[in-house]
Amino acid sequence: xxxxxxxxxxxxxxxxxxxxxxxxxxxxxxxxxxxxxxxxxxxxxxxxxxxxxxxxxxxxxxxxxxxxxxxxxxxxxxxxxxxxxxxxxxxxxxxxxxxxxxxxxxxxxxxxxxxxxxxxxxxxxxxxxxxxxxxxxxxxxxxxxxxxxxxxxxxxxxxxxxxxxxxxxxxxxxxxxxxxxxxxxxxxxxxxxxxxxxxxxxxxxxxxxxxxxxxxxxxxxxxxxxxxxxxxxxxxxxxxxxxxxxxxxxxxxxxxxxxxxxxxxxxxxxxxxxxxxxxxxxxxxxxxxxxxxxxxxxxxxxxxxxxxxxxxxxxxxxxxxxxxxxxxxxxxxxxxxxxxxxxxxxxxxxxxxxxxxxxxxxxxxxxxxxxxxxxxxxxxxxxxxxxxxxxxxxxxxxxxxxxxxxxxxxxxxxxxxxxxxxxxxxxxxxxxxxxxxxxxxxxxxxxxxxxxxxxxxxxxxxxxxxxxxxxxxxxxxxxxxx
Numbered sequence: 067x068x069x070x071x072x073x074x075x076x077x078x079x080x081x082x083x084x085x086x087x088x089x090x091x092x093x094x095x096x097x098x099x100x101x102x103x104x105x106x107x108x109x110x111x112x113x114x115x116x117x118x119x120x121x122x123x124x125x126x127x128x129x130x131x132x133x134x135x136x137x138x139x140x141x142x143x144x145x146x147x148x149x150x151x152x153x154x155x156x157x158x159x160x161x162x163x164x165x166x167x168x169x170x171x172x173x174x175x176x177x178x179x180x181x182x183x184x185x186x187x188x189x190x191x192x193x194x195x196x197x198x199x200x201x202x203x204x205x206x207x208x209x210x211x212x213x214x215x216x217x218x219x220x221x222x223x224x225x226x227x228x229x230x231x232x233x234x235x236x237x238x239x240x241x242x243x244x245x246x247x248x249x250x251x252x253x254x255x256x257x258x259x260x261x262x263x264x265x266x267x268x269x270x271x272x273x274x275x276x277x278x279x280x281x282x283x284x285x286x287x288x289x290x291x292x293x294x295x296x297x298x299x300x301x302x303x304x305x306x307x308x309x310x311x312x313x314x315x316x317x318x319x320x321x322x323x324x325x326x327x328x329x330x331x332x333x334x335x336x337x338x339x340x341x342x343x344x345x346x347x348x349x350x351x352x353x354x355x356x357x358x359x360x361x362x363x364x365x366x367x368x369x370x371x372x373x374x375x376x377x378x379x380x381x382x383x384x385x386x387x388x389x390x391x392x393x394x395x396x397x398x399x400x401x402x403x404x405x406x407x408x409x410x411x412x413x414x415x416x417x418x419x420x421x422x423x424x425x426x427x428x429x430x431x432x433x434x435x436x437x438x439x440x441x442x443x444x445x446x447x448x449x450x451x452x453x454x455x456x457x458x459x460x461x462x463x464x465x466x467x468x469x470x471x472x473x474x475x476x477x478x479x480x481x482x483x484x485x486x487x488x489x490x491x492x493x494x495x496x497x498x499x500x501x502x503x504x505x506x507x508x509x510x511x512x513x514x515x516x517x518x519x520x521x522x523x524x525x526x527x528x529x530x531x532x533x534x535x536x537x538x539x540x541x542x543x544x545x546x547x548x
């Protein structure tokens with residue numbers, strides 16, 4: 067049998083991709099002119115923002131010598147391209163520059179490890195299944211809402227992968243197909259992820275890099291979340307009704323939907339699970355309040371999440387050593403997500419060294435300035451969606467693109483919130499179709515759904531949600547939301 071293109075195409079590891087991007091940027095430092103914008107500091111709530119002064123770009127002379135191939139040493143007032151030393155040190159310096167974000171991701175991952183060990187999340191979802199099992203549409207709405215909120219607030223995605231067999235069982239009992247069961251969890255999670263009301267891995271990272279108040283614009287993002295969720299629920303219920311009426315309407319009509327070996331060990335939902343969820347939600351609510359009221363940053367937020375993990379361990383009476391092992395396991399699962407931020411920050415390090423970042427912003431601004439601001443904002447969304455194929459990591463993509471997109475928004479006269487919104491929507495939505503998404507491919511493997519069958523189901527919804535994202539971006543531009 068002839069292999070398909072997708073089966074023959076091997077996607078490089080994300081570290082390989084980012085190292086290649088850094089090397090490519092080093093080459094660009096020899097080709098792209100150097101230049102600088104003037105910057106000014108302004109106060110935004112409790113934070114100071116360092117922003118570009120429009121129309122202040124000036125060319126900076128660049129010294130290209132043989133010595134620069136190995137060691138950059140530009141005279142005062144000039145720039146030098148990045149050579150071997152700069153390339154090799156870019157990743158360690160990127161790790162150093164992104165240390166606060168990296169350790170925050172490790173802490174959040176460790177806390178999720180404790181929560182998973184407590185069984186509260188899995189047991190809570192299973193409790194809902196038992197209570198509303200006889201009402202397919204209502205159960206679909208409840209489950210997708212709960213999962214979407216988890217994806218939007220806590221950035222949950224990988225945590226839902228083990229639940230796929232459970233949702234397949236639910237889908238079969240309700241008379242639907244595999245695709246419905248997969249979409250029940252995955253589409254809801256990614257819809258929440260793209261809305262990113264308080265997602266610590268995307269919107270918090272992006273707003274931090276863009277020098278915006280953390281968790282700002284929550285109300286607008288919440289409206290966007292429930293608008294997108296409404297579209298997704300309507301689309302899935304419509305598909306489910308068609309499948310239930312006639313199995314031939316399924317995108318997998320010949321599938322016997324056998325679930326041998328798909329049993330899931332789910333703990334009984336008890337009072338400890340209930341109080342764990344209540345206390346953790348309360349702590350998380352206080353973290354959001356403290357960010358706005360007290361100016362908490364990554365370290366303080368990480369401490370709040372640690373309190374959440376400690377509370378879960380105490381309530382569920384998890385032994386100290388077992389809680390520590392769960393914390394370590396959760397951190398281990400975040401190694402790639404955390405370190406990719408440092409690798410990605412190496413791209414900015416290289417561009418800053420050679421003073422080409424402002425040049426890229428200048429020429430990108432010149433290109434987009436020819437278009438209306440609403441079109442420019444939509445262009446940012448398309449760019450972020452396409453880039454996610456190569457950097458399928460929300461925090462890593464934020465670290466790569468936000469240093470460019472935030473000042474580019476300044477040049478175009480757009481709010482930096484527009485740049486952040488374009489990033490979170492483009493990153494989250496494209497995760498539903500790109501083959502480089504580890505969550506998507508992992509869930510498809512568990513669900514037994516071919517990638518091309520999933521695309522047939524998902525592409526129409528992808529187009530609908532893209533339209534919604536563009537509409538919300540346009541409203542932000544026209545109303546000047548910041």
